[in-house]
Amino acid sequence: MEATLTDETQRIRLLASRVEGLPALPIMASKLLEVVDDPKASAADMAALISTDPALATRLLKLANSAYYGFPRRIGTVNLAVVVLGLETVRDLCLSVLITDCFFKGESNATFDMNGFWKHSMYTAVCTRLIYKMAGARHPGEGFITGLVHDIGKLFLGRYFPVEYNEVIATVEEEEFPLLEAEQQHFGVTHPTAGSWLLAEWNLPNWLVEAARDHHGSSSGGENVKLSCSVAFSDLLVRRKYQDEGGPGQVNEITPEMIQVLNMKKDVSGKPDFDIYNAKLEGEIDKAQGFMEAITKPG
Template identity: 30%
Template sequence: MKTVARILKSIETIPAFPATGSKVARLLGRVDYSVPEVANVIRLDPSITANILKMANSAYFGSAHPIGTIQDAVMYLGQKNLLLAIQTAGISKYYKKGASGYFDKATDLWEHSVAVALMSQILSKAITGEEDTTLYTAALLHDVGKIILGEFVRDELYKITLLVSRHGLSFLEAEETVLGINHAELGGKIAEHWIFPSVIGDAIAFHHRPDLLEKKDQILPWLVYLADEACLMMGMGSPVEGLAQRAVGQVLTKFNLRMKDLEKSMVLLSDDLSKARDLINII
């Protein structure tokens, strides 16, 4: 079987995405939802329940007193943060094994992903004035393709890095040349396998080249791109490709940002990350 066919076949081995998140989102969308009702849905998923409690008690969500039950967590976190916490808890289980080939340690990919998700919210707040839970999910999942592509990259690392160092290709382009598919496109296909909305799939698939997406009105891929590049510059997670990425210069003018604004966001991220250890430690 050709490499690319083997890679695509591996998608089928990824377990279905936990339905807890979408169930809770649907409940919260109703005007008459009740806290016990939401708590009951979450309780059906023991791994998410345990992680939600850990996260509700983290400094990132700013709890002043200990939160012991899911019901308290639902009330304390509020709609938006509850959704963020459920997505984080649900997604974390796919990242447990890490992505060898890209990262030295299993937890590095998760750490990088959480950093990009937090950065996406900082940028969204700076640009649109609001945080955005869909963007958060897309950012948390932007590198999900690496959980499959990692072992293929590991086997061909010599060829890939040679194309980067000798021929000036970006790591993404080199992946595609050697393996027939890159981690971003593959991530988009995993999002399809999970039946995610296409805005999330597109943001994942185009997170290194938002300029190539034909749907020009979408801003999610651009925000994920910017958050990812900022985190890579800061060395968050430190994948094997380093900074061998294409610069898509229009991104700053698109959002009317100056370099200083991006630097300020980096300072804010370093604060957020120090409070978010519990989010990172759930895997």
């Protein structure tokens, strides 16, 4: 009998209860969300908030001045960065920095290759922003942070339950078992469910929670379906192109919903034109090298 979402939520809560010191996002994260959700908030309000955290302000300026955005003149102040990038993009960049500092730091172990995991997460972030933008998204920066955290449930399971997750990996590699089925077998939950639960616990936006939950193509429709399809397709593209990054995974299938929602570019046979998408992804990854470094390195 297939587990319901409620069953899985109860199981992930039981798992989380075994974890000592599960990190919480800084209060700055909720303040960023409050500013963007406030219809009366201005760029000056956002700049004033970020300026209370000099380290975050410095990181934001590095990101804004990276080749990834390609602005012709240097952005010298937080206020100008907010005006040029917009409230939503600044929110997403700052949240990406805060989540990275809070949860993505740590050493590799026998279970988890942090360097490979981080590369896969960053490449998927860059790709999701690209695909979401190509699909006509109003705020493509939401694609970046979604791609960044799409596998955060895998990190949660691997970091806090390394023995059990090592058994998952062994099952996948030795028995050629699908990753999600192996996770369900060993934990009673999958990493998309674990990740979406953690993001919800941090009170992050629903569009981010849903897209993380649905990034293996299990979208239930709704207002966030374009974002969910963007991250699912991006995960597929990155795994196909950079097969050695990110550790054991499960390559998504192209679904009719994905093709329709993303209005995919097709080759002469009517299938998604991977040559086009791969070329665009390569270009974005090249541009984003300095940007990716600025996300991870303070100061």
